[in-house]
Amino acid sequence: MDYLEQSFNIRYHYKIFFTEGLFDSDNLLLADFFNGESSAAQKKVLFVLDAGLVDANPALETAITAYFQVHRAVELVSEILIVPGGEAAKNNPAVLESIIEAVDVHGIDRHSYIAAVGGGAVLDLVGYAAAIAHRGIRHLRIPTTVLAQNDSGVGVKNGVNYKGKKNFLGSFSPPVAVFNDKQFLLTLNNRDFRSGISEAIKVALIKDPAFFTWIEAHASKLLNRDMESMEYLIKHCARLHLEHISSLDPFERGSSRPLDFGHWSAHKLEQLSNFSITHGEAVAMGMALDSTYSLYAGVLSEEKLQRILNLLALFFDITNPLIRITDLNAPILQGLQEFREHLGGNLCITLLRDVGEGFEVHEMDPHTLLQASQYILQFKKRQFDTNTFPL
Amino acid sequence: MDYLEQSFNIRYHYKIFFTEGLFDSDNLLLADFFNGESSAAQKKVLFVLDAGLVDANPALETAITAYFQVHRAVELVSEILIVPGGEAAKNNPAVLESIIEAVDVHGIDRHSYIAAVGGGAVLDLVGYAAAIAHRGIRHLRIPTTVLAQNDSGVGVKNGVNYKGKKNFLGSFSPPVAVFNDKQFLLTLNNRDFRSGISEAIKVALIKDPAFFTWIEAHASKLLNRDMESMEYLIKHCARLHLEHISSLDPFERGSSRPLDFGHWSAHKLEQLSNFSITHGEAVAMGMALDSTYSLYAGVLSEEKLQRILNLLALFFDITNPLIRITDLNAPILQGLQEFREHLGGNLCITLLRDVGEGFEVHEMDPHTLLQASQYILQFKKRQFDTNTFPL
Known part of the structure; x- marks a missing residue:
């Protein structure tokens, strides 16, 4: 040759x-x-x-x-x-x-x-x-x-x-x-102020259990726009984000994208809402979906899932009807195929086996997604008191 | 901080x-x-x-x-x-x-x-x-x-x-x-076949005197479309080009662009001709101009310049009237400013001090360019017999 x-x-x-x-x-x-x-x-x-x-x-x-x-x-x-x-x-x-x-x-x-x-x-x-x-x-x-x-x-x-x-x-x-x-x-309105917390919860969920606990403990302060708490959240999240980029595959030539936890549906939810929901809100909904999927996939306990959904629900409307998956033709499911194309053919989805411990799978069962979506929509009814954390 | x-x-x-x-x-x-x-x-x-x-x-x-x-x-x-x-x-x-x-x-x-x-x-x-x-x-x-x-x-x-x-x-x-x-x-027509020889002459002129001599010696064969000669020319030129990219600044973050010898005017000449002249033809004209500028700048001998212009003129119409610079408002001179912007503010122009030895300068004198353009337009009249090389 x-x-x-x-x-x-x-x-x-x-x-x-x-x-x-x-x-x-x-x-x-x-x-x-x-x-x-x-x-x-x-x-x-x-x-x-x-x-x-x-x-x-x-x-x-x-x-x-x-x-x-x-x-x-x-x-x-x-x-x-x-x-x-x-x-x-x-x-x-x-x-x-x-x-x-x-x-x-x-x-x-x-x-x-x-x-x-x-x-x-x-x-x-x-x-x-x-x-x-x-x-x-x-x-x-x-x-x-x-x-x-x-x-x-x-x-x-x-x-x-x-x-x-x-x-x-x-x-x-x-x-x-x-x-x-x-x-x-x-000068941010409350909605934009909260939206960014979503990515901090994301990175905590997939790789930093102590940070998740910190966010739980500081949730009230963050909701009340305590700036010292927000500064810590931003800097710690930015640091985790930077470390992740430099340690793995900065230009994403492979298929692995653990930082995209919750994002396959988030991208689609934004589009389906005509971008009336923010990226952070959509990511929160997407994380709720994939965390709940982790429960039905048998890898995450319901107790841990409840802890996750509780924190998300403090900041975001995770039971937004857009999350509803009624059948296998539901528009949100098209997001899986679009995400696969965007990644490059090989689907990589992050699921959770614990708070702070993500892992990757390469397919999602739409029937299980349907179950997960129903679980979330019922979540409101059996929500804990939002001031009570299982700590 | x-x-x-x-x-x-x-x-x-x-x-x-x-x-x-x-x-x-x-x-x-x-x-x-x-x-x-x-x-x-x-x-x-x-x-x-x-x-x-x-x-x-x-x-x-x-x-x-x-x-x-x-x-x-x-x-x-x-x-x-x-x-x-x-x-x-x-x-x-x-x-x-x-x-x-x-x-x-x-x-x-x-x-x-x-x-x-x-x-x-x-x-x-x-x-x-x-x-x-x-x-x-x-x-x-x-x-x-x-x-x-x-x-x-x-x-x-x-x-x-x-x-x-x-x-x-x-x-x-x-x-x-x-x-x-x-x-x-x-299946290339003669014009396209020859056009590519321009970049080979370029890389020979700035860094490989032996390759320049080889092109001179094989000029007749190349003009007659001898494929063995062309294969050698392509592979050697590609190798020099690759070495240059990997050894210096592949994504051109600095200003140094020695491989752009002759290109500041070439880009403009292509545009002024409404792209009726090819990139290779324009680069040949641009190299003729900057080689002749090197003569007037006192760094290249006339004997060597003649050797360069002779080889270029074998393959290309370097006395195309588009090269004419009549005054300091000549359109071709705008190419300098556009090239400066494209490079990033700091002009870097390659001149020759010998066949096979380029070096960089950071400005060009328009009056000298005017003289160089006149020299080239008169070149036809005192052109050597194209079959005689000063070897």
């Missing part, structure tokens, strides 16, 4: 900074970051902001402009883009196009920066635009929701939807830095 | 196979490749063919279908896509969309394959579609032109054009394998 061979390694390295008041002119974190970046020429930074965030923080644009008037390590592109938040941004190709066009018009080159400030959907969208323009522009993530700060924003994926299919187009493109500013969390 | 840190390496590895009659059913190369790939589930392969190639090889579709009826390591997707060849494919978003749609319709997952068969532009386009669909579908390249077999097809880049700007959208996404089938070269 006549051939040449090519092989090389690409190293990725970035920091996730935790700060408060990132754009306060006396906060040097961002300026120091840009000063520390190697570059001969004057670089530019294009900011793209989440419209929902701007509504809640009307002074944000002014603050960013003022910051870069004081700190001149990079040149702020005069036009600050504002794009719709949530899945709307990822569904509309014109929004992606508007970012690409700004890269062209403002001459953003591959050693300049695109900074995304917003929730997970905006970070996904902007990260994708940055990944494909000029074969990759340096990308800064400034996540502003709990979910983005503890999960999607610190990871390596981006994407947009195509014909309603979530993240059908995207790439694995690590950011050059992530800035988690806790001040942004103060 | 409060932060978490993330770092990991991604390893890329692929082979470039050399064969003849890839789709002959008794050629086991492709079947063995698929059999050797790890996968539990039955995988699919979607073929995308270059329309120009299909015109020249009307039996190709039938041959591919017949091959996978005999060899069933993967399932051939029944629809074989045929897309326009050349820059037309990269300029038209609808062509990209048609590939994405096929991925969706035929349920191509991330462990399945998209195989591109054609010239460099089709490989760029299909490689880009494969890179972004499902965050990256395994991509096979089957280059069918000299240029694609010795240069672009064996590398790691893909891309499409945006508003006429070459490769404005794209990514660095190594293929899983490349199959160079020499039979495809037989």
